[in-house]
Amino acid sequence: MTTEPFEPGTLLYDPATQRVGEYQDTLGRHAMLRPVGGGVEWEADPATLRPPTLDERLRSGVKAANARTGRQV
Numbered sequence: 001m002t003t004e005p006f007e008p009g010t011l012l013y014d015p016a017t018q019r020v021g022e023y024q025d026t027l028g029r030h031a032m033l034r035p036v037g038g039g040v041e042w043e044a045d046p047a048t049l050r051p052p053t054l055d056e057r058l059r060s061g062v063k064a065a066n067a068r069t070g071r072q073v
Contacts, residue, residue, distance in 0.1 A: 005031065005046045011060075013052040014044040020052045020060035037064025 006012065006023040013020050014033060021033030021042070030043035052060070 006049070011036070011052055011057060012044075012049040013056050014042075015048055015050075016044060017042065020056050023049075035064070036060040037067060 005026065008023060008025065010023045011020055012023055012031070012033060019033075019035065019042075021035055021044070024032040024034050024041055026032065026046065027043070029046075031046040031049060032041045033044050033049075034041045
């Protein structure tokens with residue numbers, strides 16, 4: 001039995017893309033993350049992922065809210 005590195009839905013910071021995403025699953029050697037608020041998943045190196053800082057979480061939430069309203073900042 002293999003253990004997933006993270007629980008689905010866990011917010012993680014990906015330093016390679018400088019984005020916060022929700023962990024979805026593992027595909028091969030990659031963790032699959034989805035942008036906060038929805039969108040297209042991306043592949044990330046699970047060894048480099050970490051919990052986001054409060055500032056990173058807030059920024060990702062504001063970005064998602066702006067996307068819902070069609071506003072770009």
